Amino acid sequence: MAVAELTVAGGAPAAPRRHRARSAASRIGTGLAVLIPILVLSSFITYSLGALSNSNPAATILGQDSATPAAVAHLDQVLGLNKPLLVQYWDWLSQAVRGNLGVSYFTQIPVSQSIAQRLPVDLSIAIGAVILATAIGGTAGTVAAIRRGGWIDRGVTLACSAMSTLPAFVVGIILVVVFAVGAHWLPANGYVGPAGGVGPWLAHIILPSLALALPVAADVARQLRTSLVSVLEQNYITGARVRGLPYRRILVRHALRNAAGPALTVLGNDFPIMLAGAVAAEAVFSLPGLGQLLLEAAQTRDIPVVQGVLLVVSAFVIVINLLVNATLSLLYRSTDGVGA
């Protein structure tokens, strides 16, 4: 224990690192054991949602004229809607595990295909947002901690509190007004995939990413400031200064490294929030993402699409939580108490 604690402060020798890798692996193992039942349960909630709806898909698909009782019964048979709920769920889940999420009631396009088409949009924004949140939040938090009590610190704290009350869609609208309508620097809406050129792609995702990133950056900055302030008061920092190490080196190698844990946790925990925020960003910037797919499907009651999107998104949330926890335990011996 004590050895591992010391190695976090100094350079880490090989043995504790191996130990940490093993603990990360075991964390993934136990994580999966806990998370797979959770995923099954949440997918069941998802599935039964569609089944509980009083909509009659067969009648809707057939249209008013041809929806004779016999035709409805036949289509129910074909779609498997006359089976008990648990059997239907099992059929759906066993297909979903193989990547087959069924077919849209109306367009006959496979749900997995629609999702695969839309997912890159949300992933682009979300990953862009993580990068921006790290850059903005990290810089602001570090500067505020170094200049503690100064006007930069007060400004950062104030901006962070203001930012945390603003919902992502309001931030998005403000950004549109400032950068697209006011200054005409960036496109206000639409999406161009990376295949259409890196420049246009970046131009289209940077505002949505920024809208998602700013509230998260505020969290990261506050967290980093708090933990960096307490780390900078530690004896080993004073020791390093006494030994005459350059301040920048102390800050980066000694202080930030140890203070980053809580901020990274916040970033990881906020990732699912960003996925939800991505829906907001899609709505504000008219991006063809998963949220729009879900909204369209909800309006037409296209239940397979709704179920598919919900399943994929919750699976994403679970997997990312797992990865974040594993990464943190790889970086730090224990996620709680780091830098505190």
Place this chain on the structure above:
Amino acid sequence: MRRRTARPSVLRLPSARIAVAILALILFLAIFGSALAPQNPLAIDAGALYKGPSLHHLLGTDYLGRDVLSRLMAGTRLSVLTAVEAVGIGLVIGAPLGVATVFLGRWFDFTANRVADALMTLPSIFFAVAVTAALGNGLVQAMLPVGILLIPGFFRVTRAATLEFGRAQYVEAAELLGGSKLYVIRAHVLRKVLPTIAVTTAMSAAGALLAVSFLTFLGIGVQPPAPTWGGVLSSDLDYLNLAPWAPFIPGALIAITVGALNALADAYRDRAGAGTGALLSPVADPVIKTHSTLQALEAADDRQTAA
């Protein structure tokens, strides 16, 4: 065993007083808003489209020439009511379950926790849209999923607080002295747990208001022309080129209300004291972002700075 000490009222903090004043105003608007609205929120005036603030229209007009101030005032009731009902669902189901689970044995505790875990992986906005797809697009249907997703938060926080206080020696003593379980819970546990529930309620209300505004912004829950805060915001979005300042008014209204609720939660948290800080740390709701985790740490830091 600690004797109950008189705690300062929440209202002694200036931030709490401002927050309460804002919330009282919002509540007033929710009750009397549509009656007091200076003009009919649905009246269309083709001669006054996209007007900026003026004496006649204090907050300007929208794309149909409707008075924005009247629309926001009339929309307060639906927006607030939806949020309150969502929090009500979370509170009424989540908090009693959180207290009960501590006393009902391991098996119940395990099951309830796993269900809470599963609910927490459902992203709220996606879930809410999916529920309206299944049950139809309406106010009740939109509020239901938001409320359901608030349940695990209330459950977790109440459970943690009950665990903390429910296993205390004085509770054991009260049980040994022959107090019935219900009496002990009511007299000794609930009283300690209530501040925690109050903080969670304020935070959840902020989250629910955000979620409901966003859902109405997406067109879920309330159909136009019925005015809501989110709905006003979303119609402003289509005419940014003509009236770029318009979305700031409903946006600011939402942000101020959410900020007031958060400030109130902070004030309660401060009053509850540092000892309960860990318990009052926010709910790990993955999507409805209600609050930052940093208050306790920052307060400690500020004390250090001051010293």
